[in-house]
Amino acid sequence: MTGDATHTAGPAQALPVADRGTVRRSVAELARAEKRSVSLALALHIAAAVAGLAAPWFIGRIVDRVSAGAPASGVDVLALAIAGCVVAQILLSRTAQNVGNRFGERANATLREDFVARTLRLPIGVVERAGTGDLATRSSVDVTTVGNAVRQVVPTVLIAAIRLLLIVGAAFLLHPALGILILAGAPTSLTVARWYLRRAPQAYLAEGEAGSELTESLTATAEGARTVEALRLAGARTREGTARIARQWQTRRATLALRTVFFPVVETGYALPAAAMLLAGGYFLSEGWVTLGAVVAATLYAQQSIEPIDHIMIFLEQAQRGVASLSRILGIGLVAPEPRGVATAPPGQRLVVRGARFCYPGGRDVLHGIDLEVRPGERLAVVGPSGAGKSTLARLLAGIDLPREGVVSLGGVAVTDLDPAERRRRIALVTQEHHVFIGTVRDNLAFAAPGASDQDMCRALAAVDADWFAELPDGLDTALGDGARALHPADAQQLALARLVLADPHTLILDEATAALDPTTARRTERSLAAVLHGRTVIAIAHRLYTAHDADRVAVLEQGRITELGSHDELVRAGGAYAALWHSWHGDKA
Template sequence: MTETLLPTATGGEARSAAWTALRRVRGHVALTLLVLTVGTVIGLVGPWLLGRIVDLVIDGRTDELLPVVLGLIGVAIGQAIGQTVGTAMVAHVGQTVIAGVREKAIRQVLRVSEGRIERAGSGDVMSRVSGDVETVNEAVSGVLPTLLDAALTIVLTAVTLAILDWRFALAGLAAVPFQVVATRWYLRNAVPVIRAERVAEGSRAQQLLDSINGANTVRALRLESDHLAKVTAASDKARQLSIRMAAVQRRFFGKLNYGEFVGLALILVVGFYLVRGDLVTIGAASAAALYFHRLFDQFNVVLGTFDTAQSATAAFARLIGVAEMATPDLRDGGETDSRSGRGTDGSVSLRDVRFSYGADQHTVIDGVDLDVQDGEHVAVVGTSGAGKTTLVKLVAGLLPPEQGQIVLGGHDLAAGASGSGHRCVLVSQEVHVFADTVLGNLRLSGEHTSETQARSALDAVGASGWLSTLPDGLDTVLGRGGHSLTPTQSQQLALARLVLADPPIAILDEATADAGSAGAKTLEAAAEKAIAGRTAFIVAHRLTQAARADRVILLEDGRIVESGTHDELVDANGSRYAQLWAAWSTHR
């Protein structure tokens, strides 16, 4: 399965993407680091004040304790404010960056061919734009501020130890070899487990989606036990990796404790000899011990959150892999008209186009050659499984041909950036109404769509009647939790989007199939208005649509076996289309 998953960025690619994203908000980053640094510096005054208290008590100067105690209170308040504000600023910057990456990743997913998404599996896609984003968000909000604060504290504390006495700093360095050994061991053992765990979670999500989405089929074929076993196996693999990760963490923290013991013991020994030689005060030695304890606490914080940081890094690399993957450039090209800036050439040419859903699968489209003139309406008919939907998806660019060439308006689809994008809009049988207002749903075709344009588009497809009955008109909320539309109304909404998108090529893939007989007439009239003046492919569920088309092509086993006008094919002796028409006319 990993061979078909969407790409994952390398470490270098992920770092480059993060750096590029941070550069866009470098002003906020600089201010955030300044606030964190100020908070850390304030916090470092605390151990020095505690050492000062020790010296004052030993010297019997207790009357001077009050200002120092008040100073400690001020340090606690200042450090708390600095850390709170700094943490909030880090979260704000991080969430801003992640939001941009997520939007780019989703935008790229929407541009990837349908076949590529099917091979990867919807579970892989969902785990990236949901689970991986959540992992990175949690790290940005919780782990990243902690890591930044710990890093600043480590650096500034080491400097402070050296200021107290260079031998304190040298004693503290004795803990470093233990930390290096523990960290190298952890990297060798934890990183592969973390990566495998993320892949296993994606596989589990895919299996769950497959089983849930196909629940009716699973029950009909009595495959419940088989699918339950697959879900159990995928879940068990993820669980075992999680348990293994927990065991690695326990051993890691045990190894870190050796370094803490050795370092603190040496700090105390050095402090003893320095105090005995009157080189430092007892308060200074106490402050050094407190600084080291604080220093090592920060090391433990950094290393203890390493697994979370690694998980976030792996998740971020998966996000960047999607965000940066190569997809067709959807910019328009060619001449434009005055209506919307779309290319005026709606001609379509297919040469020896072949396609199958996998190397070992049956060929669905087999050597199709077709030329469609600008503005021509072509009905695509054939029995179920003939390849009708696959053919129009190839024209729409949703599937890449395995062989052959598809040219839209003089631009080769395979060229990507040549301007073939946005030349074709497909309206399928399955229409999704988003949880948004009517206007918001229509603005999917263009964010700057005005209310006047929206009303005009709805009127063009015969939807102005039901629009006037909505409680808030264009501001009525649709979808989940909002106003429900009938199948006919939903399809009219989709056709209105087509009108607003104003492409030179339109594809209707059984766009009236879900409507009843009354609704079908309404939708057929709406479809006629929506495709007027455009090149159109109509996958005809009802042959009345084929009868009104300029040309009819009949597919059989992925090949065009008949082509001509409705009248020509009906009048032809032995025409398969004539047989279909006769059968349909009898039973409609």
Template sequence: MIGIAPPEYDPAKPTTATTLPVGTPATVRQYVRELLRRHRRAFVLLVCVNAVAVVASMAGPYLLGDLVERLADGARELRLPYLVGLFAAALAVQAVFVRLVRLRGAMLGEEMLADLREDFLVRAVALPPSVLERAGTGDLLSRITTDVDRLSNAMREAVPQLAIGVVWAGLLIGGLTLTAPPLALAVVIAAPLLITGCRWYFRRAGAAYRSEAAGYAAVAAALAETVDAGRTIEAHRLGAGRIALSDRRIKEWTAWERYTLFLRSVLFPVVNLTHIVVLASVLLIGGFFVLEGWMNVGQLTTGALLAQMLVDPVGIVLRWYDELQVAQVSLARLVGVRDIEPDAGDAEVRPNGREVRADEVRFGYREGVDVLHRVSLDVAPGTRLALVGPSGAGKSTLGRLLAGIYAPRTGSVTLGAAELARMPAERVREHVALVNQEHHVFVGSLRDNLLLARTGAEDAELWAALGAVDADGWARALDEGLDTEVGSGGLALSPAQAQQIALARLVLADPHTLVLDEATSLLDPRAARHLERSLARVLDGRTVVAIAHRLHTAHDADVIAVVEDGRVTELGSHHELVAADGAYAALWRSWHG
């Protein structure tokens, strides 16, 4: 078999997803079996309906073979009206059941696709938040767009059509064997050619399609990062480098595209040659048997027509199996999240109180590189703690540990003496909430965006939450009030308004412990100060951990923790730390000039 080398391996080019895992073959097979079990009734009905359609389509060759045989025997009465009536009835049955096959196949495909999308979403949101936070933008984007698009075609068409093709080919080969067993040798003669070609192709196709998918993810990542950091790239004159990187990623991706196209350009001629070999073998073997008197001409006619009809189902099987090679890669990428252990926690672990405590905590994002070093901290209920320090000192990381987003490498973070790492994520969110500068306005009404925090809230409660964050002024000015459509395609909200919605959700969620990381960063200093004062009334009596980038936030806190190089170096009130004339005092003096 001729061949061409795949694109050269480049260590800098990812060939698999690097953040979220790709499902193993065992995981994919397990999921496919589970999906088929869910829809076994629909699948069996599809096979039965297809069997009736195929049997009806075989009536024509049998009727024609019978007619040819009687003509060869010198029959004068051909009963043409009777034969035409039977043929028309068979066509009618075939037409009805072919329509049912298409209908049932489309319905089965849509149902399985809906299940796949729902399974992926449910599994993804059940993952530990730290996993999703570290997931690459390009990888996530390509999975929920390109991979789902590829699977859409496979689920709607490939799986039903593959089942149809297998049943169709099996019945035709069975009919050929019953009609004239010697003619079944034609299939045996052509089988080695088809098997060899398919084996050559499918041994290479899987890895090639995986590399092609990973190459596209790398392209998406490079483009997404370039767009997100556009101003930084422009400011530092990095445009040429980013363009070169994008060009390289696109070149690597298209090289794998060309290679997979080459594989198909070899497979399809082999398939066409197989059809020719089958038909030629039927005619040669059948002709010899007819001349020897071992078979009649009617059997040869029927056998030749059935052999010719094999072209369509074999083509369907190979075409859609090839489509499934692409889909299998996308499916493996989607079900790869099943290989991540969910953050289930221990359902029996419940907090006994509201005290937040970090004890000898070490944490790092990479193996062997700690960001926090033996940090210990006690936050009494109702305390307002401010974390201050230089950029990169570990303030946000410590805040995420206290919010239960990350689990410490060593040591423990507890809420009411219960380890946050052992509690289910949903239970943690009932008690502790994290609000940072990252926020999202979902497509829908303003009311729907607020109800995400508490689905049963009344309109009066929604307005009260908006008022608590000084958002009721602009919200009441909207023509449709809470029913105003916001988000993509609706009212475009400013970053500050979107942040106010995020804070209003926080008010509605009503957790007793809050971790605020630059929660007012998108507001100008005066508006931020005003909002923080409004929030102070709402947050009265709650435990608040604020990562303070503006030192006036620290000034109002009960306790200030100075974080430097992953350690808490100072702890006390504003006046105590200023009097101590340490790191905080220096920060305060620099803040005030």
């Protein structure tokens, strides 16, 4: 059973992207949720950085002692202190990294779980109009990028920033003039970083969007491979894919152009502090402002500053990717969720459509003032030419789409005012396109009825004449999906219909649900379903007219309007559009 159709109108509509404020609040909430781990990791990293700063200071003291002719015993003590600081730095850094990695994995798991929850709350219509490429890219590439950022980029940048501040502070403690010299490369780095940050966010968002478009194009081509081959569309699809690849290549060239400016300029600034320290430090030493040990220590600090600056600048580029990906992930949550109605409707009530008009975004009305009543327990067939609006009407009846005007109600309660869980329990829409989830046959059936027993599942499969089930080697435990047993499209449809039997809805909407079955199997399956669902309200979108022949009433839909409504015999006698369809179809069968 499904709660959707795969109909889309027009080009895919990109899902929203969160702004920087939303991203900052999300990161802050994540940090608050793990404040103990974050605080412990920061404390350990600060202690490790302080231990790392001690070595240059002790080396400076050694230089001063040797210059002053101090005894070697004092130098040995300082050398041992340096060794102790190095060991302490290693141990503290290792512990801090373990704490940070555990935090990173928990944060990554939280982000993934939140993303899945947000995705499952998306209205079905939004998912369909967005297309598979955008959502697939966000759920794979973007989630992975953010996970790497949480585990590596954020801790590395934060730790490097703390180390850099401590190094600069230590240089100022040696002498304020030496502290100023260690900042000699700052103007160059800050200027190019500002230039980069103004351009990088949009560039990486554009790259992500181009990746989504490419995925969408390749997915559409792969899923429609048989159609492409049958209609000789290989050339057109190749050109389409080439255009998408060219678009992605352009966006990646744009981000690469930023990096080719950013990194060389930053790297030229690395040598400035040490060079300034040696040149100006010599002058300060000759003037007696500082000792030789202070100049040596400050120069070592200048060398030490290269690593954290390098980490900040390198991971700044990856951080932009992470921020762009996080913006795309959080954008899922900006989509208005499906209305959470609280009303309930008593069972066995009429499904009524009054004055319903509907249009897809950016298009004209597909339905024009539909008025229809479906009585409890009635079998209604909806027939009409392709493009008449039959599937759109099915979606309105199921509450997936909202009418632009008018109302669809069940027992006097608007379908959209019903709680979504109750609406899906009361009204089920089954289309001709079904998904087989990775898992066992039991897993696939349990989606419709988690509490169903094995006997219930076997009876449901038998009810839809799923003869193939008897040939499965492990029965309900047979693995299905990618890398396991692949079901024929007709078998997948019967699996979906078995879900329907287990779900046991009050109202069933079949949107050409047996289209993938051959006529004989479809006829047998529909008869089996009719027996199982006796007493239920059934609305069948039919392209095989024997479905209409067996229905209580037939509604003929033409150009978005119901032009005829009555029983099969009544409409045949009326000699209208349905009679013409029936005679044409029946004549083909004769």
